[in-house]
Amino acid sequence: MHADDEPLHFHPREATALTRRSALGVMAAALALASGACSRPPRERIYPAVGMPEDAPGERPLYYASASVRDGHALGVRIGTQQGRPIKIEGNPLHPSSLGATDVFAQASVLELWDPDRSSAVLQRLGTPRERDARPPAATSSWEAFETMWRGRAARLRAEGGAGLRILTGPVSSPTMRAQLAGLLERLPRARWHQHWPLRDVAADAGARAAFGQPVQTVLHLERARCIVALAADPFSDGPGAVRNALDWSTGRDADRNGGGELARLFAAEVGPGLFGARADVRVALPPARIDALVRRLAARIVDGSRRDGNLVAAPAELAFETALVAALASAGSDAVIVPGAALAAESHAAIHAIHQRIGASGRTIDLVAPLAMASEAGSLAELVEAIADGAVDTLLVVDANPLYDAPAALDIAGAFAKVRTTIHAGLYRDETAHASTWHLPLSHDCERWGDALAHDGSATLVQPAIAPLYATRSATELLALVGGDEERDGHRLVQRQWRAHAGGGDFDAWWQESLRRGVVAGGAAAPLALTPRTPSVGRPADDAPTPRDDLVAVFAADPSAHDGRFANNAWLQELPRPHTKLTWDNALLLGPATATMQQLQTGDVVRATIDGRALEAPVWVSAMHAEGVLTLPLGYGRRDAGRVGNGVGFDAYRVRPTDAATAHARIERLHRRHDFAVTQHTISQSGRDLARTVAPGERIADPGLDHASLYPRSTSPEHAWAMAIDLDACIGCNACTIACQAENNIPTVGKDEVIKGREMHWIRVDRYETPDVAGSIFQPVPCMHCERAPCELVCPVGATVHDAEGLNVQVYNRCVGTRFCSNNCPYKVRRFNFLQWVDRETESLKGQRNPNVTVRQRGVMEKCSYCLQRIARARQHAQTTGEPIADGDVVTACQAVCPTRAIRFGDLHDTQSDVVRARTSPRHYALLGELNTRPRTTYLARIAAKTEPKS
């Protein structure tokens, strides 16, 4: 050790007195020692179970019906376990929010379970922080220590009727937790419950209050809708019903396509590009105020029967949109639905309720239910901060919420926290709030706990654990039992106790087992409310909201990958290209092209955005599909205490968010600095090639490009011939397939720098193209094509990529020497090379997530989509042992299983009744780059272009 003041010398001669002779000597000694230590590798150990588990763990996955709870709502899932380890999450076909499909968040939550940064122990703060921002020292404590502390506190609270106790949660729909909270508040009447949800649509709540006198939640039935209108909204990605919405729309469209009927019309007026807007027949990008004005005119026309357009200042595109929309709404009658988004004004939400009532859509394409996760009796975060300022709060319990990160900046929540004597935070991570609290309690993951929650339509869903808690964690239900002084502390029995009353007599155990097996409680959907909206005051067309000339409108929106910030530490989601920008490991301030030109900005320029006196530095992304005069600020980044993956990624838009509202006025200023983005797709043009094709309704693709003459021998597949068909007319670009593949096939993440070098590892990527044929974008998932005449195979010098008897182009990792010739010769660029040792072989907990049926690749080998060879092998082994032949549907690839729109079909070409053969007879069927005559086994069905509007 050097003393601090002693200078350090780094002189090569002095530092290493190594001569040529001694170097040779050391080498010889090392060689001698190494050869002396030669032995066979140590024998592995086998640890059989002490008692045989209930279902003997083989290599077959066991699935548990459970739920992934996000924003208080349950998405029914099946947790796939291998040898007792949850490794894969897929949709629950019996659950109304899922019907077998999932979204990226539910699937990626399995990585959260094994995340080494997850909180594993109780923490107690030692001493008080000197300054507000200094992190106070904390020590590992135990649940017993917390209970001891709480017993003393509880006695005093009971004596005082709960005065000084506040409980802050996120959205909660769990019947068990709601009952626990109600019981607690009944016993301690002076205590209060607050709810905080950064993505709460306050405008929708205010709009519903104006229309009905009470807040409501909407449930869409898009399969019945002939005309779907999204106004600053994205029903395919926002809200708890997003997966079901996409599925319903896709089911309806499929029926229309097959029935030869008219396809349902989709209209989108949006601020930033969303998944729904990408699919819309008619799309226009408008700032929120212009969409509000559009709603007013619509309401005036439909509700009041007025034909006056007011002092309309609208661009031609806007007018054309409105004309087409009015015509489509008129022809759809009651089979229309309008979905408003959070950026709209409360009056617009109220007006849309009135429109639904007038056209008869209520009860047909849309149902209203009472809010499922936000309780009317719970106070808001602002009220909590006010109470703290008044000195009324002594003990604050924060359960599964992170207000220190995601509260609006104007509330000064950090200052408020410092004023509370005892703050207790319970969460999955040691996040920002944990570090500011006196106690931090680790919560169990959804895969480790018993619980319940409501689906998007109110169906009660049971959360079933697939593994015992990995660490000393408890569920929120168990924590509330502790806090409420409940005799019963076991999560399983607490949930059972709640449902015993609802089982309706009979045999509870049988009812419980059946409900667990299904994952959803029978007959549990919420009853729709029969409400009549008050006549809104929409008759007078108001001027467009006055906006100061150089002010922009900032729209705060959930990020497609980080959501509200809770998924910031999930490397799969961070590296998942955002649907439109194809951006990874970052968020960006989104701008329209004209606004960017006016401010002299280009993609990658850093700006300072000022909102209400608070400034934020953020890199700009100019999107051609973004509205002008608006900037979108994606939330969920710039985390300070997310974990090793999420810390410091992107900018934190909460820091400039004035209130819970989704919009605010902003100014931006160029900073003459650049920012490097890591993007996976650098051009959205097809460069004249027909990659993602469109056809007019009823049209046939003339040359599907499947069979040209060739000198090469044809490969034969005598037994099975696996093939995949991807329907571009169904794909909404949600990325669920990419994450499914990542979880199934042990695909590593590489980090931002490596993505910039183009080294991302996804086996199935989703390309996006803009063409004049569609109003939005075309998404094209691209896995390996499994070409029958595969260009990659011809150039491999070691035969590491070869065809098997079933037509799969297989990659043999052990033969691969890493020449990368195959990738160079692949016209589809679907091969991925392990330039470095991406897979973390050190971290113990991450090993738990890996699929034991897929090789974990190491540095220096090529890899690519295998058509989920392990799933084919499982089906074959079952067929071989039982003698039953493989039927259509026995092999379901990971990407196919989770697709919310059923865009991916997989099967055997020799089975003439199979789904994939039927898809290949479609007039929309074509091969990607078919002119190369690679005869790909993965083929596409073209997207049906929107009917062109007659010019009016």
Place this chain on the structure above:
Amino acid sequence: MPQVFSRRSALVVKLVLVGIGAAFVAVVVAGGVWREHWVQALGQPVEQPIPFSHKHHVGDDGIDCRYCHTTVETSRHAGLPSTHICLTCHSQLYRDAAMLRPLHESERTGTPIAWRRVHDLPDFVFFDHSVHVAKGVGCVECHGRVDQMALTWRAQPLQMQWCLACHRDPAPRLRPPSQVFDMASVAPGGDEGRRLAATLHIESTRRLTDCSTCHR
């Protein structure tokens, strides 16, 4: 010009060169032998925490393989018996034997017995017991006469070329499904073997030798 090397020294040089060649051959042969015997440990009994004897349990007592290896017909792994399976007999028999102390310790503490692996395939090989058993490949084909092993050892090299020898021509190694677990049975081979291959629906040689059959 006189010769640089005398006759004698030329002979020495030749002998040295021959010696180097011979040493090289010897090293290669020794390496092969070392690999067979030392790394693969063919025929070498493996010490276990409990000196479990297949000879006693299978050979003398006649316990069926599947009594302990419960998942061999349904799963990739044959399955090692849980502590409780051992205790079905040993809760009554030889309860106080010193060699069974680890078994009772496992039962008492709930910790598994740490057996040493005898047959270890590389992690990139996805071998499936259930298919082989269903297709008439007897245990004895790969594991040898386990019923004669006091301590279990590896009987076959388990190398890819050894696997492929059978995958290229399975018929001579098949036996009727009733004899799969019979240690003393002999594969009939010949016409009978070919008939078995047909009735058991053994896949084509092309399919059986595909890389994707065993590697993913």
